[in-house]
Amino acid sequence: MIDIKNITKSFGDRQVLAGIDGSFKPGDTSLIIGGSGTGKSVLLKCMIGLIAPDTGEVLYDGRNFLTSDLNEQKAIRREMGVLFQGSALFDSKTVLENVRFPLDMLTEQSESEKVDRAQECLRRVGLENAGDRMPSEISGGMKKRVGIARAIVLNPKYLFCDEPNSGLDPLTSIKIDQLISEITDEYQITTVVITHDMNSMMEIGEQIMFLYEGKKLWQGDSSTLTKSGVNELNEFINANKLIREMEK
Numbered sequence: 001m002i003d004i005k006n007i008t009k010s011f012g013d014r015q016v017l018a019g020i021d022g023s024f025k026p027g028d029t030s031l032i033i034g035g036s037g038t039g040k041s042v043l044l045k046c047m048i049g050l051i052a053p054d055t056g057e058v059l060y061d062g063r064n065f066l067t068s069d070l071n072e073q074k075a076i077r078r079e080m081g082v083l084f085q086g087s088a089l090f091d092s093k094t095v096l097e098n099v100r101f102p103l104d105m106l107t108e109q110s111e112s113e114k115v116d117r118a119q120e121c122l123r124r125v126g127l128e129n130a131g132d133r134m135p136s137e138i139s140g141g142m143k144k145r146v147g148i149a150r151a152i153v154l155n156p157k158y159l160f161c162d163e164p165n166s167g168l169d170p171l172t173s174i175k176i177d178q179l180i181s182e183i184t185d186e187y188q189i190t191t192v193v194i195t196h197d198m199n200s201m202m203e204i205g206e207q208i209m210f211l212y213e214g215k216k217l218w219q220g221d222s223s224t225l226t227k228s229g230v231n232e233l234n235e236f237i238n239a240n241k242l243i244r245e246m247e248k
């Protein structure tokens with residue numbers, strides 16, 4: 001369970017987050033949605049410790065991440081998996097080396113344990129035969145899968161995905177969404193996904209938080225998304241539908 005309380009952040013005199021509260025539950029794929037520049041990435045970065053918010057708390061199963069001592073922060077970080085936009089793979093490493101990288105950095109496991117674990121995660125994302133390939137030799141969808149395998153290699157309790165569908169065709173997007181959702185359910189991970197994708201919102205949004213100009217205007221599940229009564233959210237949904245129609 002992750003709880004965020006009153007997260008605010010300004011850059012100079014521009015307030016980007018204005019008192020965001022929310023809860024994210026284990027086994028749920030929770031989405032943060034909203035237009036460009038509304039603060040989704042900044043919120044995610046505040047949650048994982050890449051940006052310090054001006055005020056607020058981020059609680060990981062009750063542990064206050066921002067005021068913890070360094071050792072506890074490190075322990076919480078070790079329980080996080082992150083899938084960055086664009087997958088962020090190391091081009092000079094093979095697929096298997098990319099996946100085992102967190103094990104190399106953060107564990108004392110033996111060589112064979114690391115290879116076995118990395119291979120197990122590759123199998124989970126359907127890439128058991130791709131370990132020896134280089135990132136430049138695989139498709140965008142496969143890169144995302146490798147990113148997911150790397151994000152789960154340390155058995156995370158918390159998984160963060162920043163725009164996992166960016167640059168993917170609709171069918172591949174659905175498969176990646178399903179994979180994230182299945183893994184979340186299977187390992188009871190608390191998963192937070194930033195997305196623009198309307199399909200994702202309808203298919204995997206067990207909890208959806210809508211941000212607008214740095215404020216949380218609505219939170220609910222996908223079945224109530226279109227019944228919120230929030231004008232800004234309705235406009236956002238309609239704009240997305242329009243884009244989808246144009247892409248067909």
Ligand SMILES: Nc1ncnc2c1ncn2[C@@H]1O[C@H](COP(=O)(O)OP(=O)(O)OP(=O)(O)O)[C@@H](O)[C@H]1O
Nearest residue numbers: 011016034035036037038039040041042043194196
């Ligand atoms: N390090 C920074 N310094 C100054 N301003 C920043 C910084 N990071 C983000 N911002 C500003 O904060 C605002 C929110 O940015 P953020 O990246 O969170 O938007 P977003 O909702 O994720 O948008 P998008 O969907 O386009 O990625 C933007 O106006 C952005 O320019």
